[in-house]
Amino acid sequence: MTIERNTMSQHDRSPVTVIGLGAMGTRIAEVLLAGGHPTTVWNRTPGRADPLVAQGAVGSGDVAEAITASPLVIVCVLDYAAAREIVEPVAGELAGRTVIHYTTGTPRQAREMAQWAAAHGIEYVDSGMMATPPMIGKDGARFLYSGSKDAFERYRSGLELLGTAEYFGEDAGLASLYDLALLSAMYGMFAGFFHGAALVGSAGVPAADFAGQAAAWVTAMTAGLPYDAAFIDSGDYTTADEQTIAFNKSGFDTIVQASREEGVAVDLVAPLQALLAHQVAEGNGAASFARVFEGIRAGR
Numbered sequence: 001m002t003i004e005r006n007t008m009s010q011h012d013r014s015p016v017t018v019i020g021l022g023a024m025g026t027r028i029a030e031v032l033l034a035g036g037h038p039t040t041v042w043n044r045t046p047g048r049a050d051p052l053v054a055q056g057a058v059g060s061g062d063v064a065e066a067i068t069a070s071p072l073v074i075v076c077v078l079d080y081a082a083a084r085e086i087v088e089p090v091a092g093e094l095a096g097r098t099v100i101h102y103t104t105g106t107p108r109q110a111r112e113m114a115q116w117a118a119a120h121g122i123e124y125v126d127s128g129m130m131a132t133p134p135m136i137g138k139d140g141a142r143f144l145y146s147g148s149k150d151a152f153e154r155y156r157s158g159l160e161l162l163g164t165a166e167y168f169g170e171d172a173g174l175a176s177l178y179d180l181a182l183l184s185a186m187y188g189m190f191a192g193f194f195h196g197a198a199l200v201g202s203a204g205v206p207a208a209d210f211a212g213q214a215a216a217w218v219t220a221m222t223a224g225l226p227y228d229a230a231f232i233d234s235g236d237y238t239t240a241d242e243q244t245i246a247f248n249k250s251g252f253d254t255i256v257q258a259s260r261e262e263g264v265a266v267d268l269v270a271p272l273q274a275l276l277a278h279q280v281a282e283g284n285g286a287a288s289f290a291r292v293f294e295g296i297r298a299g300r
């Protein structure tokens with residue numbers, strides 16, 4: 001295993017317990033172990049700890065015993081239901097310790113878990129992982145954190161082994177909120193790419209050819225994000241440039257029409273067409289394209 005981040009720098013080397021040894025939990029444990037943290041691991045299905053034990057981790061068959069080995073307990077399982085199923089029976093053992101929770105969930109789930117933790121004397125930090133398993137411990141991995149600032153600061157240098165550690169605030173739901181918002185932007189990009197690939201594919205163009213074109217175009221267009229954000233944050237969508245609702249509706253109607261003509265499904269593009277049409281119907285044709293945000297925020 002190659003660890004490319006921070007392993008030689010001074011950092012916290014607190015004992016850590018990792019609960020959940022799926023693809024992500026295993027990689028988290030590997031990186032912390034290689035970074036010098038005495039690491040205890042537990043997984044529901046026995047056997048998944050074996051490779052980590054071979055690398056020096058302590059495997060435990062009992063979750064309560066695993067927890068009492070470390071002041072810091074990392075939980076990374078499939079979903080919140082699984083996480084709650086694991087931690088609730090061992091609240092007593094977790095009391096006085098810190099839980100950093102990496103399982104992906106909603107902001108509400110994170111806040112509810114933070115409330116549960118506070119009621120049991122457990123310090124709680126929630127995290128959103130902007131990484132895939134092979135990225136963890138390497139440049140490019142990004143971890144978002146929210147919840148207890150004291151705990152985040154105490155363990156921060158060790159957490160930096162996993163990837164860039166960014167803290168968003170005491171509201172435990174914030175890491176999840178940012179995580180899901182960033183993923184929304186990512187999925188929008190991929191969805192747009194898939195639709196575009198289907199369009200050029202109707203003329204026999206390989207997706208590989210289109211990928212380079214799309215990457216260059218989308219990269220250039222990201223420069224417009226702060227411009228749109230300024231309209232959204234001010235709530236004033238008055239614009240003198242051509243990027244109006246009416247201008248974009250016309251362009252977008254053409255995309256939808258071309259898709260239909262070429263036999264490409266419009267499932268991905270029809271919702272934005274509807275949002276633009278709604279803005280025009282409301283008399284906002286001359287407003288900035290960014291006004292689409294208002295329709296999304298209002299739930300239509």
Ligand SMILES: NC(=O)c1ccc[n+]([C@@H]2O[C@H](COP(=O)([O-])OP(=O)(O)OC[C@H]3O[C@@H](n4cnc5c(N)ncnc54)[C@H](OP(=O)(O)O)[C@@H]3O)[C@@H](O)[C@H]2O)c1
Binds near residue numbers: 025
């Ligand atoms: N993989 C990614 O690229 C990625 C990226 C970002 C975020 N995430 C998030 O990270 C979390 C973990 O993902 P992963 O890829 O590591 O998943 P995974 O490989 O499918 O592993 C799931 C883990 O959850 C455990 N688990 C499931 N149900 C359980 C239950 N009822 N009780 C106890 N343990 C249970 C599994 O234990 P068993 O071994 O016993 O089945 C396993 O350790 C998920 O929330 C995922 O959305 C994943």
